[in-house]
Amino acid sequence: QVQLVQSGAEVKKPGASVKVSCKASGYTFTSYDINWVRQATGQGLEWMGWMNPNSGNTGYAQKFQGRVTMTRNTSISTAYMELSSLRSEDTAVYYCARGLTPGPSGSYVYWGQGTLVTVSS
């Protein structure tokens, strides 16, 4: 069965960077885009961007341009999301998600368990 398993919770200081991993199993990693979505406590879902694990191509939400980098290691079927220049407003649960179909559509049927990133001095 398809699984996305994320790395554990992180606590970071303002101005630092965080790198969250998402290990995929149960399907061909390079066949489906990986998307990243975050959710601050008590707030809604916010799409951050996508990465094509086959080509490495990426697309980021305007809000995160210049601060987010999405990469992958195909040999271990793992995607990464790095967010830099962290501020308190970046405190949130970060999810990786995979679509129902290979193309971009916003239809995320598989989700990681979420990684809580806390930014605090």
Added chain:
Amino acid sequence: QSALTQPRSVSGSPGQSVTISCTGTSSDVGGYNYVSWYQQHPGKAPKLMIYDVSKRPSGVPDRFSGSKSGNTASLTISGLQAEDEADYYCCSYAGSHVVFGGGTKLTVL
């Protein structure tokens, strides 16, 4: 890249039907047949309930249905059950990006 507009809350009694609206623009909801809906219970990851405007993934009850007219999409839940109480988010592909709605809290009275 503005968020889609959803009502903050809706409510209904068991057995009734409720509809949640999701308003976007011609650049997102109105421009593509890639609207999806997610259900989220507290402390859980979102669950895909509707995709491509009106399709249901395997395992989602047919009490959940989706539609779209112009720039507004809708999720209808018929035969409300207690376990339907959750937050619901709409989502639309918008060409170069994806956008979510602000979320709607459904209360089953």
